[in-house]
Amino acid sequence: MIDAARRSTPLRQSAKPNIMNDQSLPPYAGPSRVFSGVQPSGALHLGNYLGALVKFVALQDQMECLFCVVDLHAITAWQDPALLVAQTREIAAAYVAAGVDPQKAIIFPQSAVREHAELAWILNCVARLGWLDRMTQFKEKTGKHKERASVGLYTYPVLQAADILLYKATHVPVGEDQKQHLELTRDIAAKFNHDFTAPGFFPLTEPLIEGPGARIMSLRDGLAKMSKSDPSDQSRINLTDDADAIAGKIRRAKTDPLPLPETLEELKIRPEADNLVGLFAALAGQSRGQVLQNFGGRGFGEFKPALADLMVACLAPVTQNMRRLIADPGEIDRILVDGADRARAIAAPILAETRKIVGFWPGR
């Protein structure tokens, strides 16, 4: 399939070929499909819920959806083997508790579909070191100690690209922190299609990031992302928090002394207020502007209890469902087994075609 001239060009060694603008290549023409994943590396928080899970529920009626528990990604940082299975079941339970219907969407553990690891290796040989060197999440996670990080953490975004391209997913709902990884996925797909003269084989996946839940910030610092790894539990709302814990965390959430502003321009320069208004908007299914129409000019003494009530009303059913599901691991395991079978049925022929394109021995 690869012509001799192309094989002898130095293209495959280049930092980044100019292939994204090649209008002469036919675009991907396959079906629309959604893929996303969450790491089983600790309790889920409100950022995961609003940035990802809420979007999963909305998409399951629009397209074929695969929602993965990415345990291969989780072990790029140390995970206690005794806890990993329980954490994997917990994420699956959270998907279902949030409203993902396992009859419609495919819910499965990444490690149960071995094809992820094989495609990741192939794509490791397509992605360039220079591309990975630019990944800001790796820099943020490792700081000054990158020599102590696992090699897996470095190539983490390539595994993420493999997750997506293994199903030729066209749409990926995620929070804003994943934007750079999805740009990399598009670059890898484009370079694969180009290098192997397989135009349109992999789609150039669209990220689905928009909305007020795309970037939920810490309750203690409006400039830092809400995150599992923040040492302060007060910085985040966990999906396992009860009504009292939620009300307490919102009451103590950092704010400034002014009343809520009337305009979006004023809101933009007040990070903590912006975060709380964004939270209200995401939970109520409104825009920030609509929230300001109701609460602009009012003090946090009035706004915070309204936000806490709304949060409890939204999260309590999810938390309750999650507890019920976690108490019955048999039900979750049935969902995961069925999901893994359905996922593999999509992945296997795509990997087989990829292997053929790459030129692997076809005997097995």
Ligand code: TYM
């Ligand atoms: P993870 O497990 O860190 O987060 C899961 C999802 O939650 C979103 N998220 C947030 N959204 C808004 N505000 C926040 N503060 C916040 N924190 C987290 C994340 O953007 C994500 O959507 N690399 C991914 C997992 C992954 C993946 C994939 C995602 C692996 N393969 C393929 C999509 C497609 C991650 O670390 O997610």
